Amino acid sequence: MGNYRLFYDFYDEMYNPLSKRGEERKVRTMELLKKFSDVKQGKALDVCCGRGVTTFALSELGYESTGIDNREDFIKRAKEATKKVSYKTRFLVMDAEKLEFEDNSFNLLTYLGNPLPHFSIDIFDNSVKEAARVLKKDGEIFIQDIDWISILFSSYRRTLVEHNPAGDVMISYHLELDTEKGFIKRLFNIPK
Numbered sequence: 001m002g003n004y005r006l007f008y009d010f011y012d013e014m015y016n017p018l019s020k021r022g023e024e025r026k027v028r029t030m031e032l033l034k035k036f037s038d039v040k041q042g043k044a045l046d047v048c049c050g051r052g053v054t055t056f057a058l059s060e061l062g063y064e065s066t067g068i069d070n071r072e073d074f075i076k077r078a079k080e081a082t083k084k085v086s087y088k089t090r091f092l093v094m095d096a097e098k099l100e101f102e103d104n105s106f107n108l109l110t111y112l113g114n115p116l117p118h119f120s121i122d123i124f125d126n127s128v129k130e131a132a133r134v135l136k137k138d139g140e141i142f143i144q145d146i147d148w149i150s151i152l153f154s155s156y157r158r159t160l161v162e163h164n165p166a167g168d169v170m171i172s173y174h175l176e177l178d179t180e181k182g183f184i185k186r187l188f189n190i191p192k
Contacts, residue, residue, distance in 0.1 A: 017081045029113070033110075043107050044109070049068060055089050070095055114145060172188050173187045
C-alpha cells in the first residue's frame with residue numbers, strides 16, 4: 001500500500017463506516033446492489049473491503065457478509081466498527097489471490113468501492129480465478145470500477161491539489177502512469 005496510507009488517512013471520513021460520508025457511501029452501494037445484482041440473499045464475500053463500508057452495506061441488505069483485505073490496520077478498524085453496529089459481519093486479513101475458503105462457499109462475491117486501482121493486471125486475474133473457485137454455481141461476481149486512466153487522460157495534470165471535507169489540503173504528484181500495465185504511481189504530500 002506504501003504511499004496510499006496518507007491518502008486514506010487524509011480521506012478518513014470517506015472510508016470510515018461510522019461517519020456521515022461512510023454512511024452515504026454505504027447507501028449508494030446498497031442502491032447499486034439492489035438495482036444490478038441478481039443475487040438477493042446468501043453468503044457474500046467483499047474482497048478488498050477496506051474499513052468495512054461496503055461489507056456493512058451487504059449486511060444491511062441481509063447477506064451473511066465477510067470482508068477481506070490484506071491491510072491489517074483496515075481490518076482492525078473494521079472489527080472495531082462492528083462492535084458499534086448490529087451487523088453480524090466478520091472481517092479477515094487475507095490475500096485476494098489466495099482465498100482461504102472452500103470451493104463453492106459464496107453466493108455473491110464483490111469488489112466494491114473501486115478497489116481495482118490497487119491491483120496489477122496479473123494480480124486481478126489471479127484474484128478473479130480464486131473468486132470463481134469460491135463462488136457457488138449460480139453465484140455472481142459484482143465489480144465496481146471507475147476508469148481512473150480515462151479520467152486522468154481527459155484532463156491530465158501531473159500535480160493535483162485535493163481537499164477533504166475538513167478543508168485540509170493534500171498535493172498529489174503523479175510520478176508514473178503506465179496505461180499498458182494499468183497502474184499509476186503517486187506521491188502524496190500534506191503541507192502543514
